[in-house]
Amino acid sequence: MKRKKEQKQIVLIGAGIMSATLGVLLQKLMPKAKIDIYERLNKVGAESSDAWNNAGTGHSAFCELNYTPEREDGSIDIDKALRIGQSFEVSKQLWAYLKKNKYLDTKSAFINDIPHISFVWGKENIKFLKKRYKALTKYPLFEDMKYTEDFDEIATWAPLMMRGRDRKEKIAATRMDIGTDVNFGAITRGMIAHLQTCNNVTLHLGHEIHKIKQKKSGKWKVEMETVKDRIDKVIVADFVFIGAGGGALPLLEKTGIPEGRGYGGFPVSGQWLRCTNRDVIKQHEAKVYGKAAEGSPPMSVPHLDTRYMDGEQGLLFGPYAGFSTKFLKNGSYWDLPFSIEPHNIWPMLSAGIHNIKLTKYLIEQVVQSEEDRFAFLQKFYPEAKMEDWELAIAGQRVQIIKQDKKKGGVLQFGTEIVSDKTGTLAALLGASPGASTSVGIMLDVLKICFPKKVASEKWKKRLSEMIPSYGVSLVEHGDLCRTIREETSGVLKLMD
Ligand SMILES: Cc1cc2nc3c(=O)[nH]c(=O)nc-3n(C[C@H](O)[C@H](O)[C@H](O)COP(=O)(O)OP(=O)(O)OC[C@H]3O[C@@H](n4cnc5c(N)ncnc54)[C@H](O)[C@@H]3O)c2cc1C
Numbered sequence: 001m002k003r004k005k006e007q008k009q010i011v012l013i014g015a016g017i018m019s020a021t022l023g024v025l026l027q028k029l030m031p032k033a034k035i036d037i038y039e040r041l042n043k044v045g046a047e048s049s050d051a052w053n054n055a056g057t058g059h060s061a062f063c064e065l066n067y068t069p070e071r072e073d074g075s076i077d078i079d080k081a082l083r084i085g086q087s088f089e090v091s092k093q094l095w096a097y098l099k100k101n102k103y104l105d106t107k108s109a110f111i112n113d114i115p116h117i118s119f120v121w122g123k124e125n126i127k128f129l130k131k132r133y134k135a136l137t138k139y140p141l142f143e144d145m146k147y148t149e150d151f152d153e154i155a156t157w158a159p160l161m162m163r164g165r166d167r168k169e170k171i172a173a174t175r176m177d178i179g180t181d182v183n184f185g186a187i188t189r190g191m192i193a194h195l196q197t198c199n200n201v202t203l204h205l206g207h208e209i210h211k212i213k214q215k216k217s218g219k220w221k222v223e224m225e226t227v228k229d230r231i232d233k234v235i236v237a238d239f240v241f242i243g244a245g246g247g248a249l250p251l252l253e254k255t256g257i258p259e260g261r262g263y264g265g266f267p268v269s270g271q272w273l274r275c276t277n278r279d280v281i282k283q284h285e286a287k288v289y290g291k292a293a294e295g296s297p298p299m300s301v302p303h304l305d306t307r308y309m310d311g312e313q314g315l316l317f318g319p320y321a322g323f324s325t326k327f328l329k330n331g332s333y334w335d336l337p338f339s340i341e342p343h344n345i346w347p348m349l350s351a352g353i354h355n356i357k358l359t360k361y362l363i364e365q366v367v368q369s370e371e372d373r374f375a376f377l378q379k380f381y382p383e384a385k386m387e388d389w390e391l392a393i394a395g396q397r398v399q400i401i402k403q404d405k406k407k408g409g410v411l412q413f414g415t416e417i418v419s420d421k422t423g424t425l426a427a428l429l430g431a432s433p434g435a436s437t438s439v440g441i442m443l444d445v446l447k448i449c450f451p452k453k454v455a456s457e458k459w460k461k462r463l464s465e466m467i468p469s470y471g472v473s474l475v476e477h478g479d480l481c482r483t484i485r486e487e488t489s490g491v492l493k494l495m496d
Helices: 017-031 081-098 123-136 151-157 184-196 245-255 278-282 334-341 344-355 357-369 370-380 436-451 451-455 456-468 478-493
Strands: 010-011 033-041 111-113 116-121 146-148 172-175 179-180 201-205 206-215 222-228 232-237 239-240 262-275 287-289 303-309 312-320 387-402 406-412 414-420 427-430
Touching: 010 017, 010 222, 010 232, 017 033, 017 081, 017 184, 017 239, 017 436, 017 456, 033 206, 081 184, 081 436, 081 456, 081 478, 111 478, 116 123, 116 478, 151 172, 179 303, 184 201, 184 436, 184 456, 184 478, 206 245, 222 239, 239 245, 245 262, 245 334, 245 387, 245 427, 262 334, 262 344, 262 370, 312 357, 312 370, 312 387, 344 357, 344 387, 344 406, 370 387, 387 414, 387 427, 414 436, 427 436, 436 451, 451 456
Parallel strands: 010 033, 010 239, 033 201, 116 287, 239 427
Antiparallel strands: 111 179, 116 172, 146 172, 206 222, 222 232, 262 312, 262 387, 287 303, 303 312, 387 406, 414 427
């Protein structure tokens, strides 16, 4: 199809949840734009967004203790928890809008209610959990949280974890009943399937982007190769989004934009223990997060998780961190070495020097035996039997290393949008908290790259139709938070 002169050409690189979300937002906001999605694999949502490659936690900061660090004065910093809690409500609103309008295939469930529990042992951790509970429950987002130190009550919340445990052990837990397990892979495939029904949207599987260069006109020349036949292709775009997950950093480097200088990537791989015994799986219905070990990256918080995939209940424990030089699970061992360039060598070395505890933690994780892994599981589930669990490889995450004036380089655990000064190209680096906050992150991409349009009444109206709380704080507006939650839960519940 020939493109009309005024028709904008948009290129989305990668068919994970980020590109899918941005694709849906852009298609609804600019229905006339031509959107081309390029994915190197032959399947949509098959990297980090795929169900067994991530933990499927609808991160709402209900149970993730790393989102509420303790300050030096002993108080609890809940800023991140409020931000993430609110952001997940925004994601749920878009998914509910898509479902209500029959844009998402609802035959298979992609979101399920499951209690989110934080579980700790030891005097200091109990003190921390109680303070966290008090700080969070002041806000409507967390007002339904329950707290207990009672063994029998916890036994009703997570029976598997209490069986065989010494009653004298000091333990505490919080519980939020409205937690969720999300199949992000199913959402991604659902959104892209919908996009394929729209005029002007084309999905190209098996296409690997290898070069992105800005033309004198300001447009972007995107060069690629078909994976099967190695045929070279080129597309010229007005706007490019690099939503390539772990593959985003090498592509950002290829654009040569000054804003991309000084970034490096540090890959952390993950492993789960997956339960194979259906009797055991049935006895646990919660996502139970513990406290991360000292020096560990935030995404290594251990958790015993109920999962739902294609209607079937599952149970996993982990993640155990590992090290691989690959940036994608289906990537190459050359990813890390090839990403090192003169502009990021020093930030990467400095980040290494300043994160000795992390290095030590990773080495310990990599060298641990099957027995070590199992002993850790038994801290959560004392009567666990080795024959009921198998080891599975999770997705790959690339943590951002960023140039820092004082330290040379710092390791960052969040996500970061890097865009050029004209706002015609944006890349998403980093991984956490990830898919749960994908809608909020993609709204930020719109704000950075389409500032005038985002400020226009037309876009504001359209965005409010998709996300009813758009532009309003759910932290400050308790009643709106309660109403929105009830509405989205009502719509999304029909999925099960
Ligand atoms: C172990 C683990 C646990 C996690 N747990 C959770 C959780 O519980 N909750 C949560 O919200 N988030 C979680 N996350 C994070 C979440 O999975 C990610 O943030 C999210 O899936 C990232 O989506 P994406 O679209 O950016 O990347 P991806 O899903 O990885 O998609 C990127 C796509 O780009 C493609 N691509 C790469 N390079 C190229 C190229 N050159 N050309 C064409 N295509 C390319 C890839 O093949 C891939 O399909 C977890 C992640 C991991 C690894």
